[in-house]
């Protein structure tokens with residue numbers, strides 16, 4: 001019998017990489033997906049309409065699918081947007097995780113077992129904490145998004161402690177790829193660089209270039225999610241590269257990958273893209289994930305930048321008449 005995985009957020013960047021990873025290991029992969037965007041969904045997955053605000057639908061899908069493993073990747077995941085939509089973000093990103101946990105607590109397979117649960121926790125929970133951040137670093141969330149993620153993190157820990165469920169948090173630092181949404185800074189930059197190189201636009205408007213992030217490759221990070229659910233005991237893990245780079249470095253490298261050296265002449269600073277509160281510096285210490293999961297990041301920062309720029313040049317060329 002194939003193992004069965006249920007993934008919320010299957011239609012996003014991480015969901016698509018995780019689905020491919022699990023399909024390669026002969027899982028039956030099911031996705032809980034809202035009505036809408038589908039282009040990243042592997043056709044071998046079975047899709048179920050539903051969304052994190054709808055508890056009765058989540059319970060119904062659990063009954064239909066009877067998953068062995070549940071990966072909760074669904075969220076309103078944009079930090080800047082969460083300042084405009086704080087209540088919606090709390091409902092989807094925070095209480096949404098609790099709704100999945102509650103469905104999990106009430107669901108048993110034929111032999112009385114509950115599924116294993118992975119919660120997509122975020123390095124944003126640390127805010128401006130001391131660096132590097134690891135599993136013992138206190139949280140100090142600085143956005144409605146980060147507050148919602150802290151809520152979901154502690155609900156996951158509480159369901160593990162109170163009900164002895166197999167529930168683990170992956171505290172993932174930023175992870176990017178050509179499948180990243182265009183509203184996040186890396187893809188916004190690589191897509192703009194491609195369009196500038198092709199003569200389709202003349203500048204890119206950005207916010208804070210000073211912020212530093214620990215950027216890894218999304219394809220590497222889904223491997224860590226899977227490994228967390230294969231352990232003997234549930235636990236919480238930081239997943240990060242241990243390297244940090246300023247947004248300006250990403251921008252400079254992206255322009256250089258397209259053969260453009262004077263990147264500053266193509267960048268305009270726009271206050272619309274600043275946040276009411278900013279996380280200045282994130283850099284993770286993934287010692288525990290490396291030791292216990294045997295996980296290592298494989299794709300370097302500069303390879304991620306090049307991969308994304310190359311993809312966006314081909315993507316933009318493919319749209320030309």
Ligand code: G4F
Pocket residue numbers: 077078079080121122123124172173174175183184185186188205206207208209211212213247273274275278279
């Ligand atoms: O790409 P970002 O929007 O990602 P952010 O806020 O770090 O969050 C991402 O990573 C988290 C993991 O740590 C996830 F939990 C979260 O869901 C999301 O995937 O912004 C990165 C940095 C910020 O400091 C931002 O202020 O880039 C800065 N930035 C500068 N100009 C910009 C822009 N960000 C965006 N999105 N757009 C800009 O024009």
